[in-house]
Amino acid sequence: MNYPVEVYSLFSDFDIALFRSGKHFKLYEKLGSRTVTQNGKEGVYFAVWAPNAQSVSVIGNFNGWNPHSHELYPRWDSSGIWEGFIEGLGLGEVYKYQIHSSTGEHLEKADPFALFAEQAPKTASIVSTTWYAWNDNAWMRNRADHNALDKPYSVYEMHIGSWQRDPxxxxxxxxxxxxxxxxxxxxxxxxxxxxxxxxxxxxxxxxxxxxxxxxxxxxxxxxxxxxxxxxxxxxxxxxxxxxxxxxxxxxxxxxxxxxxxxxxxxxxxxxxxxxxxxxxxxxxxxxxxxxxxxxxxxxxxxxxxxxxxxxxxxxxxxxxxxxxxxxxxxxxxxxxxxxxxxxxxxxxxxxxxxxxxxxxxxxxxxxxxESTSWPGVSRPTFDGGLGFGMKWMMGWMHDTLNYFKEDPINRSYHHDKMTFGTVYSFHENFMLPLSHDEVVYGKQSLLYKMPGDEWQKFANLRALYLYMFTFVGTKLLFMGGEFGQTAEWSINQSLDWHLTQFAPHKGLQRFVKDLNALYKEQPALYEKAFSSDGFQWIELGDHTNSVFAYLRKGNKQADTVLVVLNLTPVVRDGYRVGVPYAGEWEVLLNSDDEIYHGSGVNQQAAKSEAIAWMECEQSIALTLPPLSGVVLKRV
The missing domain is CATH 3.20.20.80 (Glycosidases)
Structure with missing residues (x-):
């Protein structure tokens, strides 16, 4: 069959003007390859930008990869775009562009706008389509609500090729x-x-x-x-x-x-x-x-x-x-x-x-x-910012992991690593990442970063996650972290899903599930995630006991929650914490609960007393479980 290249174009003069001025933001509708019908003939239209080429040809199985049989036409407007229509081709056709350069080179290039490609190590492009009958209308109608900055935002980061493999x-x-x-x-x-x-x-x-x-x-x-x-x-x-x-x-x-x-x-x-x-x-x-x-x-x-x-x-x-x-x-x-x-x-x-x-x-x-102190990364461009919606809080990640890596006996000397973040927490719309970069290249898995024996490692990790999910900002956790992957991440194999049959891993997995539920159920944890109005330290100076206490606040006073962390393996009985409101404070979540493979030191609901403490007129006495976090809310 003969496949002549015919003159054909999807570009208007306005398209070219937009492209050359850097303002054409839908080039995927013009450049690349696509099936079209011209004058009743079905075929494929090709268009590629190569302004310094002497000639451009489409090569593929259909012409025996012959660079001389199907040369594209250069546009008359000096845009550097080469284009043409080849009758008889269709979806699934394998192709490349052969480009004869101004220096005499003959280059074989994949299509920069191709929608599909051969599997490596092969490198050719494939004529394809993005047609699909979507069924997500309800999501798309309500996406603004799901994606809003005052709504829960808990991200599971994953690598498709190593999340799971064929067993x-x-x-x-x-x-x-x-x-x-x-x-x-x-x-x-x-x-x-x-x-x-x-x-x-x-x-x-x-x-x-x-x-x-x-x-x-x-x-x-x-x-x-x-x-x-x-x-x-x-x-x-x-x-x-x-x-x-x-x-x-x-x-x-x-x-x-x-x-x-x-x-x-x-x-x-x-x-x-x-x-x-x-x-x-x-x-x-x-x-x-x-x-x-x-x-x-x-x-x-x-x-x-x-x-x-x-x-x-x-x-x-x-x-x-x-x-x-x-x-x-x-x-x-x-x-x-x-x-x-x-x-x-x-x-x-x-x-x-x-x-x-x-x-x-x-x-x-x-x-x-973005890992530096560049100002205004997540601030609007009209206010001098870069215009992003959020920014990864890399400083928080490094400080927090460095703190938790310390043996609890040394943590009193590193207390500021846990408190320093609030000095700059509200300069940006921060996302708290525990990402893939932290579990490769000899950095160990999150679980094995934690000090102590097996029980302490899991207790530390649960406390870290509770701190992360109740601190300011949005959340990101890399796959495997939710059940305590022990090995470093490897792209060449599946996560170790068999670990979830063992009690410590199963308990951690359930804890992350319950943390996500708590995060979504408590408006105080997300409504003011990027505002200093949503966070208040109650206790930030008890380095001797490695105890931290803070409030998270939402739009309603009644939604306020109290978080208390005890980051040593010592049970602290009768530990007094100031509270902003009188009444009974119930426990919403305790990372030391037996259902999470904790030790089962449970703090029951605590009734406030008129004892001034930590600049609060009311206070409660708590039993703080070891290496743990407790979340409370006034009934």
């Missing part, structure tokens, strides 16, 4: 649909409000965890088709569970079929390695000053929010984008026009990204992984 063939990945059948009832039972998927865009190098992306618009074919992923998201939504995607606009790998020197020039990256090469990850940094690159990246964000109904984007490695000297020696970077180390082009891009996302998708959230 009969541990080498086989579960596909998205198989994951859905197992994940949805599990997350619903455990009570998490959102799932965060580590990058599921196409990446050739599996050990990169998905952070070295070559196909920004293609879901990883390791786990199934676009429709398979949509099914997973659909099922989560139907069960009132939101979905966050890890998104990586900070860098891309140098694989020959990817974005690197796409048309023989530094098209998506910088020519100068001092701006365009990342020394830590041996990858390439996007040129945020190039209008077409900004259109590409913001279009990619829109694509996942639009076509896949994603509820939020966690933006990876924001700090590496903000600083020109990030992880560089003095002679390895170029200052900005004012002599500073701020990447002004990246700052502009991040602001524009957030403004565009929130203007078109006001009911989603963008979340920054």
């Amino acid at each position: 009969e063939d541990p080498e086989r990945f579960l596909n998205y649909r198989e994951v859905a059948d197992k994940l949805v009832p599990y997350i619903k039972e455990m009570g998490f409000t959102h799932v965060e998927l580590m990058p599921i865009m196409e990446h050739p190098y599996y050990p990169s965890w998905g952070y070295q992306i070559t196909g920004y618009f293609a879901t990883s074919s390791r786990y199934g088709s676009p429709q398979d992923l949509m099914y997973l998201i659909d099922m989560l939504h139907k069960n009132n569970i939101g979905v966050i995607l890890d998104w990586v606009p900070s860098h891309f790998p140098g694989d020959g079929h990817g974005l690197y020197r796409f048309d023989g020039t530094a098209l998506y990256e910088h020519e100068d390695s001092r701006k365009g090469f990342h020394p830590d990850w041996k990858s390439y940094i996007f040129n945020y000053g190039r209008n077409e690159v900004r259109s590409f990246l913001i279009s990619n964000a829109f694509f996942w929010l639009d076509r896949y109904h994603i509820d939020g984007l966690r933006v990876d490695a924001v700090a590496s984008m903000l600083y020109l000297d990030y992880s560089r020696k003095a002679d390895e970077w170029i200052p900005n026009e004012y002599g500073g180390n701020e990447n002004l082009e990246a700052v502009h891009f991040l602001k524009e990204f957030n403004e565009a996302v929130y203007s078109h998708f006001p009911d989603v959230q963008t979340i920054a992984e």
